[in-house]
Amino acid sequence: MSTDYINIFDTTLRDGEQAPGCGMTAEEKLRVAYQLEKLGVDIIEAGFPISSEEDFLSVKTIAEKIKNCQIAGLCRASQKDIDRGWEAVKHAERPRIHTFVATSDIHLKYKLKKSREEVLEMISGAVKHAKNYTDNVEFSCEDATRTDLEYLCKAVEIAVQAGATTINIPDTVGYTAPDEFGHIIRKLKKNVPGLEEIILSVHCHNDLGLAVANSLAAIKEGARQVECTINGLGERAGNASLEEIVMALKTRNDLLPFQTGINTENIYPTSRIVTQVTGVNVQPNKAIVGANAFAHEAGIHQDGVLKEKITYEIMDPESVGIPSNKIVLGKHSGRHAFKNRLEEYGYFLTDENIEIAFKKFKDLADKKKYVFDEDIEALINEEFLRSSDYYKLLTVNFAGGTGMSPNATIKLEIDGKEITDSESGGGPVDAIYKAIKKATGENPNLENYSVSSITGGTDAQGEVSVRVSENEIVSQGHGSDTDIVVASAKAFLNALNKLRWRREHPKVSNAKGI
Numbered sequence: 108m109s110t111d112y113i114n115i116f117d118t119t120l121r122d123g124e125q126a127p128g129c130g131m132t133a134e135e136k137l138r139v140a141y142q143l144e145k146l147g148v149d150i151i152e153a154g155f156p157i158s159s160e161e162d163f164l165s166v167k168t169i170a171e172k173i174k175n176c177q178i179a180g181l182c183r184a185s186q187k188d189i190d191r192g193w194e195a196v197k198h199a200e201r202p203r204i205h206t207f208v209a210t211s212d213i214h215l216k217y218k219l220k221k222s223r224e225e226v227l228e229m230i231s232g233a234v235k236h237a238k239n240y241t242d243n244v245e246f247s248c249e250d251a252t253r254t255d256l257e258y259l260c261k262a263v264e265i266a267v268q269a270g271a272t273t274i275n276i277p278d279t280v281g282y283t284a285p286d287e288f289g290h291i292i293r294k295l296k297k298n299v300p301g302l303e304e305i306i307l308s309v310h311c312h313n314d315l316g317l318a319v320a321n322s323l324a325a326i327k328e329g330a331r332q333v334e335c336t337i338n339g340l341g342e343r344a345g346n347a348s349l350e351e352i353v354m355a356l357k358t359r360n361d362l363l364p365f366q367t368g369i370n371t372e373n374i375y376p377t378s379r380i381v382t383q384v385t386g387v388n389v390q391p392n393k394a395i396v397g398a399n400a401f402a403h404e405a406g407i408h409q410d411g412v413l414k415e416k417i418t419y420e421i422m423d424p425e426s427v428g429i430p431s432n433k434i435v436l437g438k439h440s441g442r443h444a445f446k447n448r449l450e451e452y453g454y455f456l457t458d459e460n461i462e463i464a465f466k467k468f469k470d471l472a473d474k475k476k477y478v479f480d481e482d483i484e485a486l487i488n489e490e491f492l493r494s495s496d497y498y499k500l501l502t503v504n505f506a507g508g509t510g511m512s513p514n515a516t517i518k519l520e521i522d523g524k525e526i527t528d529s530e531s532g533g534g535p536v537d538a539i540y541k542a543i544k545k546a547t548g549e550n551p552n553l554e555n556y557s558v559s560s561i562t563g564g565t566d567a568q569g570e571v572s573v574r575v576s577e578n579e580i581v582s583q584g585h586g587s588d589t590d591i592v593v594a595s596a597k598a599f600l601n602a603l604n605k606l607r608w609r610r611e612h613p614k615v616s617n618a619k620g621i
Contacts, residue, residue: 111365113356114332116308117143117349118152119381120169121181122621123340128574128583129385130609133165139384140169141455142377143176143337147370148349150177150203152334156195157188163195170199177201179245181621184208184233193240204237207247207275207621210262211254223258227265234269245273247310249621252276252283252291259291260298267299273306273332277621278321281314281344285324292328308332310621311347313339318347323355326365337381338389338396350374350395350427358422375428379484386585386601388559388572395427438472454487474589482568485587496604497522498547503596505535517542517596536595543596549603551575551582558591571598575606582606 120136120143123129131139136154143151151173153166170178178199182188184206196202208219208229215221221229230246237244246266251259263274276295278288292309296302309325309332311318322333339348353369378396382389391398401424416423442465449456449464456464467486472478499520507513515538516529528546532538536556544550555574569591573584584602588594 110331112331113326113365113367114149114306114308115147115349115353115367115369116150116152116179116310116332116334117148117336118310118334118346119143119336119340119349120165121152121154122310122334122342122346123336123338123381123385124154125342126340126345126385126387127581128605129340129387130582130605131384132608133161133168135384136165137168137172139337139381140173142373142380144173145370146373146377147368148176149368150179150332152179152181152205153196154180155182156180157182157191163191166195167198170196170202174200177203177243179203179205182206182233182237184229186232186236189233189237189240193237197240201243202241203243203245203273204241205245205247205275206233206237207249207277208233209249210259211250213253214250227262230262230265231269234266234271238270242270242272244271245275245308246271247275247277247308247621249277250279252278252288253280256291256294260295263295263302264299267301267305271305273308274302275308275310275332275334275621276325276330277310277334278312278318279310279621281312281318283311283321284315284317285320288321289324289328292325292330296329306332308334310334312341313344313346313348316344318345319351319355322347322352323363326356326363338378338387338393340381340385340387348394350378354395354422354427357426371426372428383484383585386572386583386598386605388557388570395422396429400424401429438469438478440472448483449487456487471589485568485570496600497607498600498604500596500600501525503539503593505538505592507535507538513538515539515542517546519543519546519600521547535592539592539596540599543599543603547603549606551577551603551606553599554581556595558595569594571595573598573602575599575602577606577610580606580609582609 120139124131140151153169154162156163156166166180178196180192180196182192182204189204189206192204208226215226234244234246248259248262266274307330309322309330311321333352335347335349335352337349339345353367356363356365356367375396389397445465445468446461464487471486501518501520503517505515512531513535514531517539518527526546528542530538530541530545532541554576557572559570568587568589570587571594575582582602582605584598586594586597586601
């Protein structure tokens with residue numbers, strides 16, 4: 108492989124899922140994995156196999172189904188973790204064991220309660236045990252950027268001697284800055300024997316907003332693998348954003364003469380799928396994939412772009428998969444065009460489900476003047492991606508207005524039975540949520556409620572996002588409809604279904620990772 112090739116290691120399904128409210132079912136994880144394969148990532152970190160039975164089965168399924176990417180499972184530096192990790196990934200075309208332990212004095216003193224020498228023994232033992240299963244072993248020094256540099260060099264040297272083929276240097280808490288991080292990478296390359304034969308990797312968090320800048324600084328100093336996530340999802344402030352790293356390398360190839368295997372036209376569709384699955388919206392001003400990334404409102408900017416796009420656009424929207432013309436399909440479109448559009452956006456449905464989706468599309472086209480790509484994504488998400496929900500919305504009716512108390516009646520299917528309940532409230536959404544709580548017996552705290560328009564126009568579909576919590580379990584819900592009150596009901600039920608799923612599939616509390 109060329110020395111200027113950068114391996115893209117996507118950890119959306121592991122570190123991204125650890126973000127509050129971003130838990131995914133096994134079915135959702137597999138769907139994202141298929142899209143990551145289509146995107147062209149080199150390595151998919153599919154999960155943390157020992158953290159739960161659900162996560163183990165999810166990683167195992169992904170390892171069996173995905174053929175064109177390496178599949179990694181994260182494991183702490185213990186034989187039990189590594190054994191479980193191998194059981195999950197062993198059927199992959201190219202399995203990888205990714206093991207880690209913290210190396211900073213802060214973590215050694217307060218978390219591990221071990222000496223430096225004890226941790227070095229853990230590193231050697233873990234890597235050697237993993238090598239019994241596969242030659243493809245990655246080792247990470249958790250909290251590397253707050254680790255004494257001489258000790259970090261020693262820890263990396265021990266891992267290399269034990270047989271690690273990839274060494275990862277995580278900025279676990281987003282503490283470092285580009286110049287400092289570049290110095291760490293230079294120091295390691297200069298002082299660790301045998302590192303020139305190893306792929307050096309970095310994994311940067313975004314607590315100070317420097318994750319992408321730090322990753323690029325490391326690449327310039329010799330790192331040849333970058334660990335990142337779609338939309339920058341991850342613990343706390345998130346991880347380095349895959350789309351930003353890839354497009355920085357592509358757009359500024361004069362300053363950063365490196366290449367990746369990413370099919371950039373699939374960046375935006377992948378971003379949208381991750382948004383649909385997690386229910387976490389991308390902020391409008393997000394680089395590359397935000398709603399405003401290629402929007403121009405200022406008169407001077409509009410004038411310049413109309414005359415020559417390059418005046419205010421350094422990338423073509425088509426290069427990341429954003430169609431220049433948002434109006435894609437209408438009520439006169441046929442099944443073939445509809446199916447092609449679905450497949451372009453990563454939705455591969457059976458013939459039977461194509462017919463169901465096409466009918467839903469036609470119904471929507473009768474209501475709206477134009478049907479946009481985002482409308483179709485919302486339709487597919489509502490119809491098929493929630494088919495296994497425990498709580499299903501059948502009907503919702505509400506009444507309100509000046510001088511009368513809003514009242515809502517909700518009919519749900521709960522575990523195969525129809526339940527109807529009514530409640531009044533301070534407004535239609537409040538009344539509906541009270542009725543849903545009454546019908547389901549669920550009573551989480553509603554932490555956030557937001558409404559946005561999926562597309563333009565007065566006939567636009569409304570998109571509602573809610574965030575609920577219960578006993579430190581956080582869940583994000585997502586719903587869309589041309590009627591914003593119906594969308595609100597869908598979003599709340601989506602959050603309740605995810606909340607219920609997370610209660611039934613608790614993660615091991617200390618299995619957090621890098």
